[in-house]
Amino acid sequence: MKYLVATLLFSLIGFLSACSSTNSGPPVLERQHYTFAGSTRCDTTSNTGVDVDISYVLLKDDSEGARKINDSLRLLAVNSVIGWLDSATVGNHPDARTDLAKAASLFATDYEAMRKEMGSLGGCWELETKADTVHAGSKALTVKIETYAYTGGAHPNSSLSFYTFDRETGRMLTLNDMIADTTALLGVLEQAFRQQQNLLPKTNLEEQGYFLRDGHFFLPANVGTSREGMVFYYNPYEIAAYAVGPIQVTVPYEKLNGILRDDWL
Numbered sequence: 001m002k003y004l005v006a007t008l009l010f011s012l013i014g015f016l017s018a019c020s021s022t023n024s025g026p027p028v029l030e031r032q033h034y035t036f037a038g039s040t041r042c043d044t045t046s047n048t049g050v051d052v053d054i055s056y057v058l059l060k061d062d063s064e065g066a067r068k069i070n071d072s073l074r075l076l077a078v079n080s081v082i083g084w085l086d087s088a089t090v091g092n093h094p095d096a097r098t099d100l101a102k103a104a105s106l107f108a109t110d111y112e113a114m115r116k117e118m119g120s121l122g123g124c125w126e127l128e129t130k131a132d133t134v135h136a137g138s139k140a141l142t143v144k145i146e147t148y149a150y151t152g153g154a155h156p157n158s159s160l161s162f163y164t165f166d167r168e169t170g171r172m173l174t175l176n177d178m179i180a181d182t183t184a185l186l187g188v189l190e191q192a193f194r195q196q197q198n199l200l201p202k203t204n205l206e207e208q209g210y211f212l213r214d215g216h217f218f219l220p221a222n223v224g225t226s227r228e229g230m231v232f233y234y235n236p237y238e239i240a241a242y243a244v245g246p247i248q249v250t251v252p253y254e255k256l257n258g259i260l261r262d263d264w265l
Helices: 002-020 064-082 087-092 100-118 182-196
Strands: 029-035 050-059 125-136 140-150 157-166 222-225 229-234 247-252
Touching: 029 100, 050 064, 050 100, 064 100, 064 125, 064 140, 064 157, 087 100, 100 125, 125 222, 140 222, 157 229, 182 247
Parallel strands: 050 125, 157 222
Antiparallel strands: 029 050, 125 140, 140 157, 222 229, 229 247
């Protein structure tokens, strides 16, 4: 009898160990690619039309968490196009919210309508999205999505967004899921920001040309994880002029003791 109990005990331990290590390694990825092939695709001879090129990744895993993460990644790919459409247009074509080809077609339709109204737009409209993983921990996965768009004007627009997921549940994590003390985090990040920008602790950031909210330093909209630490990313115009470009600050994990929640990383 005792041998049966021992066998069952070791089997249970092995099963639990296997479950706990399911997501311990890097995920296997499958790259997805969409290119707009409609009749209004950019013609380099006449310099008219649109180019839409969307590249993103999905997890090759049949777990519930992976399926939910993949659903989110598909929607984020579509949203990278939807974000450039008029809200009324999207409202009239709700299927475009989940259909990448439909969203790209509406982007081309918007271009044609604008070209007819303006007579000439001086070039093709371009929209390019690239998505890839940044970091895969045992519990969390961070994905970055980079978007480049030109729809006329003095210069193109580019942005980068971070999305962090719970690998077990597939839920997209918020900053409060990752950080226990945002006030303390703000102080640590400002110190790291000043060091990176070669600014003294007492230097007035507004006088140096940085955009502050009510005169106070602030956390960026995009926060992710990396092997080295937490990544804080300010897109152009978010905290500085377009000419400055994006600003990325990485704070090592050891500087986040007592600030970072220890139940997810």
